[in-house]
Amino acid sequence: MIKRLAVFILFVLPCLLFAQDFSALWQGHFSYNTIKDVVKGNNKIYAASENAIFSLDLQTNELSTLTTVNGLSGETISTIYYSDVYELLLIGYDNGLIEIAFDDDDDILSVVDIIDKPTIPPTSKKINHFNAYNNVVYVSTNYGISVFDIERLEFGDTYFIGTLGSQTRVTQTAILDDYIYAACLDGNGLKKAQVSSPNLIDYQNWQTVTNGDFLTVQSVENSLYTLRTNRRMYRVVNDVLTEVFQFPDLPVEVKTVNDRLLVTTQNSVYMYDSSFNSIAQANVNSTFSTAFTSATFHLDSIYIGTKDFGVLKTPVANPTEYEEIHPQGPLLNIPFAIQSGENELWVTFGEYNVFYNPYPLNNRGISHFKDDSWINTPYLDVLDAKCLNTITINPNNNNQVFISSFFSGLLEVTDEVPTILYNQTNSGLESLIISGNPNYIDIRVGPTKFDNNGLLWTVTSRVDKALKSFNPNNNQWQSYSLSEVINDVNLGFGDIAIGNDNTKWIASYQYGVIGFNENGSTPLMKSISKEEENMPTHYVTTLALDKRNQLWIGTFRGLRVLYNTSNFFTEENIRAEEIIIEEGGIAKELLFEQNITDIEVDGSNNKWIGTTDSGLFYFSADGQKTIFHFTKSNSPLPSNTINDISLDPSNGIVYIATNKGLVSFQSGGSSPLNDLESAYAYPNPVRPTFNIVDEKVKIKDISENVNIKITDIEGNLVAEAQSRNNLRYSGYNLEIDGGTAYWNGKNLANNVVASGVYLVMLSDLDTFETKVLKLMVVR
Structure with missing residues (x-):
């Protein structure tokens, strides 16, 4: 029932x-x-x-x-x-x-309830097992057993059944006849008590069947089985343990499903009846080289959880062939770096720590999200490139992608296939040098960026000529030393941004922001990192040039802005500036002391800023208004640690990589176009079923500096907006966000308009181009 x-x-x-x-x-x-x-x-x-x-x-x-x-x-x-x-x-x-x-x-x-329990250490709150009996669930935890009434949705008693009523790790419980059995670690053995006893909270009502460390206990029909950490399975009869089998690998799970006992090890799944007669055994094979983690079965099939292939389905009668089952998704839930293109996203997983140390080296592949499908390339196919991080798409050839390796060099991927690994043998890249070990090869390529001339710029850690350019058209490399501002090899570089004047802005671990310009044959080079230059730390993590050519600087301890980048090399006393905001009548520094991981600029010149422990911020163009602040508590972010952010300018999607998974947010904005030729409004017509006030009419593919007037057919003004004044999230009826405008259907009197034909008149304020759109509203 x-x-x-x-x-x-x-x-x-x-x-x-x-x-x-x-x-x-x-x-x-x-x-x-x-x-x-x-x-x-x-x-x-x-x-x-x-x-x-x-x-x-x-x-x-x-x-x-x-x-x-x-x-x-x-x-x-x-x-x-x-x-x-x-x-x-x-x-x-x-x-x-x-x-x-x-x-x-x-x-x-x-x-x-368990999270909020102050008497239980945070390290002891893990939920190990649920065991339902009548209307309650016995919850096995790392402190004991808690009873949860599943009908009333509330907790009852908690049983501390360790020595003298102390907390102990309970891995599983099982019920047979009138007894509840508990498998315990920490030497507390296999315990039992009468399940009908009203006083199980008293540890003295729990008897020790036998001492030792037990991983599982399960009842199958009228039989009881338990597993010790020595890999031995026992049948328990009248409190006497009789060994029935020793597994070659330590089981990771034992459970009862439909009067069958399922034992899962990393290499096999065993199925037994209640008398411990073998029914089936499924083993790892070469086609799916992985480790098993869990199993269940239904009718004639076994469903096996794995570490690499989701769930594998295999027939009970002949468990040798497997069917892979899982939804589409990236390879792992630890995205380190992401890069979006038009309706696509690339993901890597090869992290290094805050000191730019990649050890222990990781061997992970890459993932590509395109046309709503995931294409995963495992490590076996990335030419042995380890610690993959920054991704850069060639703007002149979207099928060519360059991925940095913080150990192996630079990986080129063409048409989804890793084709070349650039290293010290076939490129201008260099390995760091370890004294006394001249044969050691370690090429730590970090941030990369294309300039307007089609050159790919890279920075390599712990080498003298850290800055390099690469021309994919002729395979020519050029190297530049940064020794004028770097006294010794730098541990790492967090980011690189390139201005319209071809100045390269480099985020450095030890030397703040480094500016570099080839300047013909006499390179210009300068850095700011000191307290007298108003830098909160010399450790700069990320950079972004906005649409006003202002350099936004994320550091290990806060945010700074270099407002005038054009005189960086000529002005003697250059300073970065903090952003001061008013909060509750008090002047405060924006993102004071925050560890900033990424800054991205959208089509409206607004800023998306990620942090290590405070989630994701979305600020107005000048930083004075917080439009959004997303955290675990108010959004689907799986973590407040933001590793990377990437914006898809074609559709306004914001991709957010956290240390616990990847999510995306439909911000709605898009990048402006160069002209008004493609501008259109939708939905058109606006039908009665459309919630115009909340969902809003979108005017897409507009140019960067535009004036929009909406009038009725008789020429009466209904709404008006201008790109740099009526920004989105400002409360106007007509708002502009980059290449998209939003109208909530209200007129100047703040009333929703009547049915009729409306004219949307677009005027580019820079080129004087105009365009008129007709929009029908049906109420």
């Missing part, structure tokens, strides 16, 4: 919080290759990755996802359980959080 939960009870429980669904403007781009847990329920297979979940409908084979966009927390998932009785999915996390996803309901319920 299915039990549905009464809605009213949710309003009287203070530790239950509903999460918001953000799917209208946000999209998750999570990886589902690494699976933590697999369960069956309601004719579906549920699979949990690190911080997202997908389900497979066993009747239609449709895949669905559950992510931070739907309201999940983004924390690290440890285990899941589906209740057929109550039609809900329980999700347990490493930090003690429990979330509940209800069938046919968009709401995600967060249960924060």
Whole structure:
């Protein structure tokens, strides 16, 4: 019998919080290759990755996802359980959080009792296992057992069953007859108590069946099995343990599914009946070289969670062939660098730390999102390039992409295929030199950027001639030393920006902002990093030149702006400036002491700024107005640590790489065009079903400096806006965001207009080009 939960009870429980669904403007781009847990329920297979979940409908084979966009927390998932009785999915996390996803309901319920428990150390709150019995769930944790009433959605007692009632790690519980059994670590052994006892909170009511460290305990029909950390499985009869098998690898999971015992090791999945007779064994093979993590089964198929291929499906009768099952997504949930093109996004995963140390070296591939599909290139196909980071698309050839390796050089990818790895043997790139080890090769290429002449500029750490240009058309390299401003080799470079005057602005670890211009044959070179130059630190992390040629500087300890870049090399006392804002009547420095990771400028000259622990900010062009501040608590960001940001100017999508996954936000704006030839308005006509006030009419593909007048057919002015005055998010009825204008359908009297034909008159204020669009509104 299915039990549905009464809605009213949710309003009287203070530790239950509903999460918001953000799917209208946000999209998750999570990886589902690494699976933590697999369960069956309601004719579906549920699979949990690190911080997202997908389900497979066993009747239609449709895949669905559950992510931070739907309201999940983004924390690290440890285990899941589906209740057929109550039609809900329980999700347990490493930090003690429990979330509940209800069938046919968009709401995600967060249960924060364990997180908020001050008497339990944060390191001991991990949820290890859910065991449902009647109307309660026994929650095994790293401190003991908590009882959760699944019908009332509230916690009951907590059992501390370690020595003298101390906290101990309980890995699993099982119930057989009138006893609840608990598998414990920390030498606390296998314990049991009468499940009907009203006083299980008293540790003295728990008996020790045997001492030792136990990973699992499971009941199968009338049999009980338990597993020690010595890889031995035992049958428990009258509190006597009898060994039945020793596994070649330590099992990572043991569970009971439909009176079958499933044992998962990294290399195999074993299926037994209640008498421990072998039914099937599925093994890792060469086609899917991976490690198994979890398993379940349905009818005649086994579904196996893996570390690299999502879920593998194989027949019980002959488990040798596998079918790969998972939604599309990037290779991993640790995007380090991203770069968008027109309707595409490239992703790398090869991080280095804040000291620009890539060790231990990582071997990871690349991911490419194009035409709403993911193309993943594994490490085996990237020519042995390690620690891949910055991505740069050739603006003259979008099919040619250059990806920096912070150990191996520079990787060229053409038409999705890695073709050349530039290193010390075939290019102008150089390896750092370690005294006493002349054969050691380590080429640490970081930020790259194309200039207006089609040259790719790169910076390499810990070499004398750090700055190099590369011409993809003739394979010519040119090297430049920065020794005039760098006294010794620099640990790393965070970013590079190139101005219209061909000045290269370089973010340095030890030497602040470095400006470099070839200036013919006499290069100009200068840096600012000192306190007297108003720099908060010499460690500069990111740079961005805005549409006014102002240099925005992100550092390890705050934000600065170089307002006049044209006289950088000639003015003797150059200074960077902080941005002072008023907050509650008090003058404050914008982003004071924040570690800034990236700055991106959109079509309206507004700034997207990422930080290491405060999430993502969206500021007006001058920084005086905070338009958005996205964090884990108010958005689908899976983490407040922003690694990188990239804007797709063709559609206004903002891609955000965090240390726990990739998401995107539909900001709506786009980059302006050079003329008004392609300008259009949509929807057109505006039908009665369209919510014009909230969804707004868009006027797309306008130029950078434009005046827009909207009139009725008789010429009466309805609305007017100008590019640099009526900016979006300013509260005007007609607003402009880069190459897109937004009209909420209201006139000068702030009333929604009547049905009729309206004229949208566009006038470019620089070229004097004009265009008139007709827009029909039907109310």
